[in-house]
Amino acid sequence: MKPTIGWIGLGNMGRPMVSNLLAAGYDVTVYNRTASAAAPFVEKGAKLADSPKSLAETVDVVITMVSDSAALQAVLEGENGLLNGVRAGQSVIDMSTIAPEASRQAAARLQEKGAGFLDAPVSGSVKPATDGTLVILVGGPRDLYEQHLPIFDVLGKKTFYFGENGQGANAKLVINMLLGITMQGLSEALVLGAKTGLDRATLLEMVGATACASPIIAMKTPNILDDNFAAAFALKHMEKDFGLALDAAKQAEASLPATAAAHQTFVAAKANGHGDDDIAAILVQLEKMSGLR
């Protein structure tokens, strides 16, 4: 029998994920800080909880999908917080992108209550969340991971297990820094192309035909050609993830020269007003630095 699920966080990512769980026949109770966001899901059959605490008290598994470490903290703590509602043997799965250290702390707090915890951040944005084709990166006890695989299989196309708590979060930093470097590298290539007189559309078509082609480049190509940088993945979030990756690297004594160089360009982009633009706007910052804007 399917476990009942309590879902916290109905942002851009949370909404389609809950829809997929409902469509798959799960009994879902939702909580969101702004209650109005929950209404459409109640119409589709979800129940509504008025606090993380009361939500925890009525479901088998709690899943959180919030914006950052501070938001998770806010969900956990306080009189009506999750920690006051969980019971021994219950599972909490955090699918947000937060610092590995914050994941380990949440795991420890929940463990004190006898509850199990998985950090299970995802790679992929709104489209794969809608299509149920996210990539899910899990850290925590292996038995818990295996127990909840059916849920992950509804939300994603592929789930990877990376070991103890915090390792899902670590894997997320690794994939996101690679994403950021890919955008930086593509943008530097396009700037060199622009400065040496190569047609941008032809260049991007060429990239798509070579061994460097990747879904992220294909996805961003129309935006770049249209000079349209409305955020699918906000540049400031990538700047933050670069920062988290470099913090983890510093602690682990990993030397990452190109990541550090890319991060400084993202900081420059943020300082020049592109924090709320899409990550593809790193191209705009590099064009400024080369006198093209």
Added chain:
Amino acid sequence: MKPTIGWIGLGNMGRPMVSNLLAAGYDVTVYNRTASAAAPFVEKGAKLADSPKSLAETVDVVITMVSDSAALQAVLEGENGLLNGVRAGQSVIDMSTIAPEASRQAAARLQEKGAGFLDAPVSGSVKPATDGTLVILVGGPRDLYEQHLPIFDVLGKKTFYFGENGQGANAKLVINMLLGITMQGLSEALVLGAKTGLDRATLLEMVGATACASPIIAMKTPNILDDNFAAAFALKHMEKDFGLALDAAKQAEASLPATAAAHQTFVAAKANGHGDDDIAAILVQLEKMSGLR
């Protein structure tokens, strides 16, 4: 009717390319500095020339595929050089990876003789050369490009036209720097993973499932997992191409911070004895820098 082709350069790339032309029914005459390399092609029906000059005198189109600017220079100059054999109206196509400046100079020298020139370097290594699925990047007169498209269609899956002479070479630098940054970025990601305790095979499988997946990463994954860095594309050549790209950027006033950071790591790799290893060995250098080797 098909033009007759004179081919200069029977290295790892040249050999399968000539085979494809022969298989497509072209009349090919070959020349190679080391004559023994030509024998297998004579068996397959190719003619043999004893110098670039005599080769030029007997064919419609000359194609060069040599190791670098100096090698092209050696083919062009001297008593038995190509420049002494070409005639007005003849076409020369250089498919080597050389500096844009060297391409423009070769074009100018041939123009003095009334011959046309295309720089048409390729993206892709031995496998796509064998399969006829190279990506071909062309600079030079548009009519010449269009005239020789049937030849390019035999050798590659896709041909892009980038404008005047030197622009094919420029496009090649752009795609190669992106290739180099991709390898550097992947390697930094793997080093962070190794230092934070993530299983490498799982990490690479995860990368392959995300929007960062690319043919080059898929191609290098087995090498990385087997710690096998036998060169498909030698690291020292990528170091050279990074250098050429940064020289072009310097002249064009393009600021490329992550490219420069990656280049310095490739220089370090070369200084630490990895010049003849595959580009994937940049991982080894980054591991050294993080105390993993």
Added chain:
Amino acid sequence: MKPTIGWIGLGNMGRPMVSNLLAAGYDVTVYNRTASAAAPFVEKGAKLADSPKSLAETVDVVITMVSDSAALQAVLEGENGLLNGVRAGQSVIDMSTIAPEASRQAAARLQEKGAGFLDAPVSGSVKPATDGTLVILVGGPRDLYEQHLPIFDVLGKKTFYFGENGQGANAKLVINMLLGITMQGLSEALVLGAKTGLDRATLLEMVGATACASPIIAMKTPNILDDNFAAAFALKHMEKDFGLALDAAKQAEASLPATAAAHQTFVAAKANGHGDDDIAAILVQLEKMSGLR
């Protein structure tokens, strides 16, 4: 009349600083976690306290000189901590190098008790601490700064006031990152020299004669020539300070490309076993990266 001083922290820096205060006629009470370190000062006339709390209760001004934010935290908190001993109107001066945020937090905690706080980190190591020629960087209320100038004048040759609490700590990060880049720059210059066959001693003598000459380069020259990297200022501390500076920069949206590049080299040096060597050992890491070791 001179205020009585309570001093916490008798490390390499604290010891000569206390000696200077005693020599200037100040009444000094000392506390150190390891009590044995206090004995020589008692012989010179200092009093001994058995906890930060009891020390605070018996003096006018408390000065802390400890290793990092965590050590200051340990001094402040707990039953026998400073916060349990301070009284309204008392002054606490922290001369340690800690994160600006940690300085602001200490200030806030003390303010709750009605005590005043100055962050007053120093530039200079054991020699200037002994000679009373440190450079002192102060953040906190201006009247407090002015009130305690006579103490600073004993310890240093020059004191700079930078504004509210945390700004002394910020200024310290600024000067230390400049110190770190100077060592990195000198080392890269020496590596280029070594690789192009220039005699190192001549090169260093030349640097000393040019507009790039600085006391830090003069100081480190004998160490470099003797290949002697016993720590005056441990490389791992500079790595930490680079990290703090880049964290501050990230938050303030300052893009620092060369600082980030230098930091990654310091991380590599630490990963390669040079954390406890002197900062001058960054040369050794750069030599490894260039195949010289």
Added chain:
Amino acid sequence: MKPTIGWIGLGNMGRPMVSNLLAAGYDVTVYNRTASAAAPFVEKGAKLADSPKSLAETVDVVITMVSDSAALQAVLEGENGLLNGVRAGQSVIDMSTIAPEASRQAAARLQEKGAGFLDAPVSGSVKPATDGTLVILVGGPRDLYEQHLPIFDVLGKKTFYFGENGQGANAKLVINMLLGITMQGLSEALVLGAKTGLDRATLLEMVGATACASPIIAMKTPNILDDNFAAAFALKHMEKDFGLALDAAKQAEASLPATAAAHQTFVAAKANGHGDDDIAAILVQLEKMSGLR
């Protein structure tokens, strides 16, 4: 007896250097592409030559002080060039800043004529040129260096001998890259200071009191405070020297990460219109990148 000197190049540096030779009692013949620049020296007793060739024919020692490799090439070659005027046993000293390779080539060309060559670039700009306090960096045959020390002693305060031809030029690259990194490091420090609310004048005064203090920083402090970037040493020349240093490093397999990062910022500064400003204007570019301008 003093040798007679032929001087080629009466730019900002050449003019005060010739004045010092005349003042020291040397018999000097001058040549300048723009003849009008020579007039004031003729008034002071210098002779005038109408070509490098005729100048070489009438003096013992020829000294060149021109803008770059191409300018030296122009002086050497052609019907009226230096190479057509020099004789066996004569000495040519080039004090320009040019690529080591160009120095070695000039040495080889002159050697064919039996003439000796020293590359003797200087560190220091107009003020030390005027005061005769330049630092002179010499490459070439040791006996030639010793023979001409009296001339160097008039022009500079200190002369260093670095070995065979090209090594003076190499040493110049080493000192200039250190100068460039110092300016970059100072500027990054000032940007961090500005973004964290530290007063710039106080910060610069502080730097001047620490172990990081150097003549170049002292020299540029008024310019920075006055936002006055009129060129004493044009930023574009430092960008060029960074490029030459990195080219030499690439060939010698020296990995220079912070130099490369600084170079890319100088490229950005040039692309943003600061090539003709003073090197101190690298601060302006870094301020732009941090959203301060």
